[in-house]
Amino acid sequence: MTMLALDEVAVHGPQGRIVAPATLRVEPGVPLVILGETGSGKSLLAQAVMGTLPAELHATGAIRLGADALPARDTAGRRALWGRTLAMLPQEPWAALDPTMPAMPQVAEVPRFVAGLPWPAARRAAAAALAAVGLAPAERRFPFQLSGGMCQRVALAATRIAGAPVLLADEPTKGLDAALRDSVAALLAEEVARGATLLVITHDIALARALGGELAVMLEGEIVEQGPVARVLAAPEHPYTRRLLAAEPEAWAPWPHRPAGAAVVEGEGLAKRYGPQRLFTGIDLALGAGEVVALTGPSGTGKSTLGNMLLGLVPPDAGTVRRRGGLSAFALQKLYQDPLAAFAPAMTLGDALAAVIRRHRLDPVLATRLRDRLRLAPALLARRPDQVSGGELQRFALLRALLLDPALLFADEPTSRLDLVTQAEVMELLREVVAETGMALLLVTHDAAMAGKVARRGMALRPETGGA
Amino acid sequence: MRRVGMRGARVIGFALLGAVLGFGLLVPLLTGDPMRQDLSATLLPPGAPGHLLGTDHLGRSMLARLAHATRLSLGLAAATALCAAVPGLLLGLLAAWRRGWVERVLVGLADGVMALPGLLLVLIFAAFAPGDFLPLYLGLSLAFWVEYFRLTRSVAGSVFARPQAEAARLLGLGPWHLLRHHLLPELGPMLLTLLGFSAAAAVTALSALAFVGIGLRPPTPEWGSMMTELLPYYEEAPWHVLMPGLLLAASVLGLQLAAGGRGT
Numbered sequence: 256m257t258m259l260a261l262d263e264v265a266v267h268g269p270q271g272r273i274v275a276p277a278t279l280r281v282e283p284g285v286p287l288v289i290l291g292e293t294g295s296g297k298s299l300l301a302q303a304v305m306g307t308l309p310a311e312l313h314a315t316g317a318i319r320l321g322a323d324a325l326p327a328r329d330t331a332g333r334r335a336l337w338g339r340t341l342a343m344l345p346q347e348p349w350a351a352l353d354p355t356m357p358a359m360p361q362v363a364e365v366p367r368f369v370a371g372l373p374w375p376a377a378r379r380a381a382a383a384a385l386a387a388v389g390l391a392p393a394e395r396r397f398p399f400q401l402s403g404g405m406c407q408r409v410a411l412a413a414t415r416i417a418g419a420p421v422l423l424a425d426e427p428t429k430g431l432d433a434a435l436r437d438s439v440a441a442l443l444a445e446e447v448a449r450g451a452t453l454l455v456i457t458h459d460i461a462l463a464r465a466l467g468g469e470l471a472v473m474l475e476g477e478i479v480e481q482g483p484v485a486r487v488l489a490a491p492e493h494p495y496t497r498r499l500l501a502a503e504p505e506a507w508a509p510w511p512h513r514p515a516g517a518a519v520v521e522g523e524g525l526a527k528r529y530g531p532q533r534l535f536t537g538i539d540l541a542l543g544a545g546e547v548v549a550l551t552g553p554s555g556t557g558k559s560t561l562g563n564m565l566l567g568l569v570p571p572d573a574g575t576v577r578r579r580g581g582l583s584a585f586a587l588q589k590l591y592q593d594p595l596a597a598f599a600p601a602m603t604l605g606d607a608l609a610a611v612i613r614r615h616r617l618d619p620v621l622a623t624r625l626r627d628r629l630r631l632a633p634a635l636l637a638r639r640p641d642q643v644s645g646g647e648l649q650r651f652a653l654l655r656a657l658l659l660d661p662a663l664l665f666a667d668e669p670t671s672r673l674d675l676v677t678q679a680e681v682m683e684l685l686r687e688v689v690a691e692t693g694m695a696l697l698l699v700t701h702d703a704a705m706a707g708k709v710a711r712r713g714m715a716l717r718p719e720t721g722g723a
Numbered sequence: 724m725r726r727v728g729m730r731g732a733r734v735i736g737f738a739l740l741g742a743v744l745g746f747g748l749l750v751p752l753l754t755g756d757p758m759r760q761d762l763s764a765t766l767l768p769p770g771a772p773g774h775l776l777g778t779d780h781l782g783r784s785m786l787a788r789l790a791h792a793t794r795l796s797l798g799l800a801a802a803t804a805l806c807a808a809v810p811g812l813l814l815g816l817l818a819a820w821r822r823g824w825v826e827r828v829l830v831g832l833a834d835g836v837m838a839l840p841g842l843l844l845v846l847i848f849a850a851f852a853p854g855d856f857l858p859l860y861l862g863l864s865l866a867f868w869v870e871y872f873r874l875t876r877s878v879a880g881s882v883f884a885r886p887q888a889e890a891a892r893l894l895g896l897g898p899w900h901l902l903r904h905h906l907l908p909e910l911g912p913m914l915l916t917l918l919g920f921s922a923a924a925a926v927t928a929l930s931a932l933a934f935v936g937i938g939l940r941p942p943t944p945e946w947g948s949m950m951t952e953l954l955p956y957y958e959e960a961p962w963h964v965l966m967p968g969l970l971l972a973a974s975v976l977g978l979q980l981a982a983g984g985r986g987t
Contacts, residue, residue, distance in 0.1 A: 568889060585893065585895050596887055597890040598887060610900060610904075614897075614900075615895060656894075
């Protein structure tokens with residue numbers, strides 16, 4: 256029997272329709288993945304199913320859960336089913352868990368308050384649920400004592416403990432590195448194997464591939480292509496799906512490489528520890544002019560710290576960093592993972608650029624030329640950082656760094672918050688800039704495929720075993 | 724709903740504050756000397772001819788005395804809040820900027836001041852020069868600067884540690900740029916809120932101290948000391964005791980509402 260069905264579900268806002276009527280069926284044991292980029296309306300569709308749309312939006316159509324059909328407008332009716340029939344896995348579970356409670360008691364709140372069990376029974380149920388996701392030894396630990404993957408498991412245990420057969424997951428791999436992403440995919444696949452009805456909203460093609468089942472591709476509020484995952488990914492029909500698949504790093508052409516010039520920075524025997532946590536020891540890393548080096552490894556292994564050390568932002572505990580003589584003090588520049596965090600929030604982008612131009616007495620014509628080179632419209636200059644898209648802002652960050660004619664650009668996961676197509680655009684620009692200026696590029700990424708296509712040399716950091 | 728409520732509260736706050744300020748600034752220009760006694764016309768009720776709000780036990784005009792007291796209280800409160808804000812802000816910036824031992828020393832000092840009751844500080848200073856403005860205002864500023872220090876240090880510390888501050892440094896943009904464009908937009912509204920709250924606390928403290936006879940003394944017109952002076956005549960003239968209290972309540976409420984509704 257179909258557990259979850261959407262009949263002509265659409266989302267409307269004050270300015271008109273945002274999500275076109277969508278009709279979808281999800282069967283137990285066959286996950287449905289809705290794939291789309293930021294702003295495609297995929298999350299709104301999930302919120303319409305849960306009944307958690309923002310107040311100014313409303314849904315039309317009908318949602319069928321098992322035998323009950325509910326009008327999509329009836330949010331109160333859905334709310335009554337939360338936890339029992341319909342459950343949602345929170346995004347970024349380390350932020351969704353209560354930091355002041357150990358894992359078991361916070362999972363136990365669900366059977367206590369949703370199912371109405373007395374505390375001892377609720378605690379027994381929570382312990383069993385945690386054991387089922389392999390966390391029995393960690394039930395007394397607080398969220399901050401758990402790894403990201405363990406938090407993900409705690410959240411999953413809390414989500415399904417009340418026995419909801421229908422599970423929604425909105426961007427379950429957001430902000431995760433490759434290893435964690437695979438473990439989340441495995442967790443969700445296990446739920447499906449157990450007979451759960453799973454609806455996943457994601458921008459992550461790798462997750463869709465790992466889960467299998469059915470795929471719906473969403474673009475600008477409309478489902479443009481639908482079918483079994485394997486077929487859609489192997490033989491996409493809609494141009495947008497094709498563009499999306501071509502933007503995957505696996506599909507990129509490898510960057511051409513010229514022989515590296517004289518070393519811009521050299522690090523020798525670098526080591527760093529934070530308290531008892533040893534990040535790395537005895538690292539030698541040199542970057543020559545025009546060279547592209549990729550730094551990979553799971554989160555928490557000190558990739559960013561190593562890059563910051565080469566830039567002189569973090570002093571090494573041991574070892575030395577040498578810059579080539581005669582470099583300007585501003586010859587080493589950086590791109591940040593979250594471009595929004597790298598700009599003064601209240602300043603327009605034009606003012607932000609003007610401040611750099613004034614400080615270094617640069618020719619404004621240079622900025623205009625670079626802006627055209629990076630394909631940034633002049634109209635964007637009047638906006639504040641939060642009023643442009645992530646891809647545009649990252650290009651502005653690149654423009655700001657290029658104004659100072661850097662010898663080395665340290666790009667710290669510069670595209671991990673961008674959509675696939677935007678990521679491909681930004682990386683293509685970076686490739687062109689490296690070829691044109693001959694600057695060295697140190698790219699930190701958790702995407703092994705991207706590192707393979709981009710870098711001439713790679714360096715993988717591994718978690719150091721053993722502490723102090 | 725909540726937003727509208729907050730905005731409404733703010734409008735009421737500014738209206739109350741504006742009314743009290745207007746009373747304190749304009750009325751002293753129109754009325755006579757608040758010290759002139761007329762023992763033939765004592766304890767006149769409000770509305771008596773020639774004395775809009777009546778006279779006190781020495782026949783002095785209540786209107787003139789209340790207006791002068793308002794000007795004094797609000798002026799002193801504003802001066803106290805500002806004199807606490809400036810050193811608190813500068814020391815907070817210094818601590819967040821320099822870190823290390825400078826920060827540890829300043830935080831220790833601030834914790835030390837916080838551990839003392841504010842009243843004690845004022846009493847120590849007031850003992851040197853009873854009935855004078857300066858010790859009152861010094862003592863209150865010394866008690867209040869800690870709040871500004873703690874706020875500035877924590878906000879500046881977190882802003883300076885952000886990628887945006889690091890990026891600005893890498894681009895060679897100096898400390899002035901960091902303060903003006905990165906810190907001010909975030910700290911500014913919070914400082915204004917704190918200014919409102921500490922001015923309200925100062926108004927209350929001044930009146931409370933005068934009421935128990937430690938702060939300003941008669942014949943200086945002050946809400947607290949007026950209440951003390953008129954309390955024995957409560958049976959004959961209850962309105963007279965109430966009037967300074969109402970002004971005090973209106974100004975504190977106005978300051979709190981105006982400051983509290985900010986930034987939401």
